[in-house]
Amino acid sequence: MASKTDTEVIIGGKVFTLSGYESEEYLQKVASYINNKIADYNKMDGFKRQPLDTQNVLLQLNIADDYFKAKKQVEMLEGQLSDKEKELYDIKHELIATQIKLENTEKNVKNLQSDISEDSRKIIQMETELKTLKK
Template structure:
């Protein structure tokens, strides 16, 4: 724990001893501020005509007014700082999220490039195989004599007859059945009979 400082300062022409945990420079700054305010009010005729107690009270009121104005400004600045800190915090988190996304996209891009290289290698291999197959000579083993001996085969054409189906009407079907029945009936035998006639015999 730091020790107290004791500093002799001059306020309104009088020597005062100020003590505190603050530095000597800070305590001298307080004395300088009070001297500035006293000098400022001594220039006012209304202030000079007042008694000593009223002058001290008026000086204290103005010092308090300066304090609250400074405190209000300090609070506003503190709020601004907190808002800025919050924005910085959000931006840091957003930056981290973007960094993670960038790393993911970079990895995906590397994978895609790797696949593209593999596909290019396959394509070159296929093109090389196609070029080799096109440029390879075709071997012909058949001679001219073999070609002459080979006779063209005759192609036989078979004629096929298409049966035309006829659709019978009901009347035709009935007439057909009737003719079949007539043929199946037994034919009646016709007997030839001779009539005997009694002729008188002449004696």
């Protein structure tokens, strides 16, 4: 199991110590995401006029919205991946069936070529016998 990481981050101008099994870079990235959300909302006059607890709830709702949209996109992509895997399986199955048909066709061609060679040999033999009988 990975070792636990403790790192200090700044969120909204305050220093927090985050702990987790993720890398320090990841924890900093999370803090940066939160800071960007706060900065985006602070650009809106209507947001700044709201009480602090309302601001926090709006930020939490926005982050939850981002999460659910990302989760929905992941589910959609997983569905597409599953469809592509099924399509790939079907194509591989079709390829194998086609290869088997090709092998059988090649075998039939060899057999027919052998039959033609045998028939040609018989024709030559019969023609030779016919010439011998005519003499």
